Amino acid sequence: MLESGAVSLRWRGWNQIDHWRTSIRDAAIRSVHQPALGVVLGMIIGERGYLEQELQDWFMATGTVHLLSISGSHLGLVAAVAYWIVRCLIVRMPTMFILTITRRLIISQLAILFTWPAVALYALLAGAELATVRSLVMITMAMVAVWLGHDRHLNHTMAVAVLLIVCHDPRAIFDISFQLSFLSVFVMIRMIGFVDAWNKDPTKSAQGWMSRATLSGAKALSFSAVLTVTTFPLVAFYFNQVPWLGVLTNLAAIPFTGFILVPFGLGMAIWTMMTGAEVLAWGPGLEYVFTWLVTGVRWCATIPGAQWAVAAPSIPAMMLFYAGAVVA
Numbered sequence: 605m606l607e608s609g610a611v612s613l614r615w616r617g618w619n620q621i622d623h624w625r626t627s628i629r630d631a632a633i634r635s636v637h638q639p640a641l642g643v644v645l646g647m648i649i650g651e652r653g654y655l656e657q658e659l660q661d662w663f664m665a666t667g668t669v670h671l672l673s674i675s676g677s678h679l680g681l682v683a684a685v686a687y688w689i690v691r692c693l694i695v696r697m698p699t700m701f702i703l704t705i706t707r708r709l710i711i712s713q714l715a716i717l718f719t720w721p722a723v724a725l726y727a728l729l730a731g732a733e734l735a736t737v738r739s740l741v742m743i744t745m746a747m748v749a750v751w752l753g754h755d756r757h758l759n760h761t762m763a764v765a766v767l768l769i770v771c772h773d774p775r776a777i778f779d780i781s782f783q784l785s786f787l788s789v790f791v792m793i794r795m796i797g798f799v800d801a802w803n804k805d806p807t808k809s810a811q812g813w814m815s816r817a818t819l820s821g822a823k824a825l826s827f828s829a830v831l832t833v834t835t836f837p838l839v840a841f842y843f844n845q846v847p848w849l850g851v852l853t854n855l856a857a858i859p860f861t862g863f864i865l866v867p868f869g870l871g872m873a874i875w876t877m878m879t880g881a882e883v884l885a886w887g888p889g890l891e892y893v894f895t896w897l898v899t900g901v902r903w904c905a906t907i908p909g910a911q912w913a914v915a916a917p918s919i920p921a922m923m924l925f926y927a928g929a930v931v932a
Contacts, residue, residue, distance in 0.1 A: 621728050626647050627880070628873045635887025640894040643672065647861070648869045650674045650730035659898065662905040667832065667839075667850020668857045673780070674730040677788040677831065678740045679723055681862030682870070686722040686791070686888070690715040716747050726870060735781040738769050742789045762790055784835060791831050829855060834929060837922045838915050838924050845912040853904050857897065865893060890921075 628649055636644050642655035663669040670677065672928060694702065694711050705714065727740045745765035755762065766786065769776050832854040840846050851927045868890065875885045884890060917925075 606773055606875060607706055621732075623655045624877045625651075625731065626727060628678075628877060628883050628884075631882060631884045634874075634895070635884040636891045639898050640891045643894050643898060644869055646672045646676060647674065647678070647866055647930060648729070648738070648873050650733060662898075663837060663853050663902050663903040665847065665911060666730075666857075666901050667847030667911070668853050668901055670784070671857060671861050674726075674733075674736055675739060675785050677785075677792070677858070678866060679727060679736070679743055680727050680789050680792040681858075681872070682866060683719055683723045683743050685863055685867050686719040691717045706745075708867075711745065711750050716751055721745065725874070729870075729873070734776075737787055739774065739780055739785045741765050741769055743788065746789070762786075780838065784844075787834055787838065788831060791834050792827075793893055820823045827858075831858060834926075837917055837925050841916045841922065844913050844914060844916055849904060849907060850912065851899070858898070859896065865897060868893065 628646060629651060632641060632644055632648075638654070639659045640655055642652075642659055645651040646653050650673065652673060660669065660672065691711060693715055702711075709717075723743060724740065727736050730736050742762060742765040745761045745768075749761040766777075769782070802865055829851060831849050836846055872885045872887075872890055875881075876883075879885075
């Protein structure tokens with residue numbers, strides 16, 4: 605009886621999630637026009653059926669095709685944005701309130717309490733596909749490490765996450781989506797460590813707002829560049845091509861997508877889901893900002909020689925590349 609009740613509860617839960625996905629998709633169809641519609645549905649609920657082939661070719665030529673499907677980088681960026689927003693809100697609360705709530709939990713733990721549900725909801729709205737769930741497992745393990753105060757040992761945490769995934773499905777390690785998701789999450793975790801070290805720099809507070817803004821922009825650009833370059837060996841190995849233009853296009857596309865488009869689109873989708881509206885909240889605005897991305901990618905795709913055909917690198921060469929990246 606208990607097992608039957610648990611199955612029934614899970615079934616009702618999945619039905620509710622499917623209902624939410626359907627309502628968001630229908631509202632988007634009524635509010636947003638192509639080609640922005642395909643990008644909105646692909647990034648927010650993982651629905652790729654509305655992506656036009658020409659649009660996919662543009663993104664492939666510019667090395668930004670990874671933005672069209674929800675992966676480890678999407679979940680990681682949502683986690684980073686949610687964590688940053690919650691943390692900023694907490695530290696700006698009255699001092700007495702902060703002292704009261706931090707008697708049991710530190711600020712980072714409070715931020716995680718609100719961040720993880722947001723990331724999990726995004727994964728569920730994306731259809732909870734296998735690649736998305738794997739990324740969620742890795743991000744969850746990283747959050748557990750931060751919660752327990754082991755944020756200096758996130759490499760070990762990632763190893764545990766991979767072990768759990770491989771124990772469940774040993775073939776996952778040979779799946780390119782798993783490899784790219786793991787690589788994206790790992791790089792973001794490493795980069796966040798560098799950002800935290802910069803934030804704790806005592807000389808930062810003495811800098812003017814212009815210097816801080818410039819350095820923040822430089823951090824975002826370096827974040828995107830590192831994330832793009834580290835995927836080159838895998839892309840060359842599987843597809844025999846290197847979209848060199850992706851180093852430049854991703855400098856703008858990843859921050860614009862991760863820090864503006866996805867949070868904005870996800871927020872409007874959740875609002876629509878909660879209110880039961882038949883159209884997306886701020887639908888015209890959503891179409892406008894997503895059209896910016898499409899227009900920019902289309903223009904970049906017209907640049908001759910945007911991707912190079914290359915021979916697949918050897919596995920020892922790839923191992924040497926990534927070992928050097930970890931040491932650096």
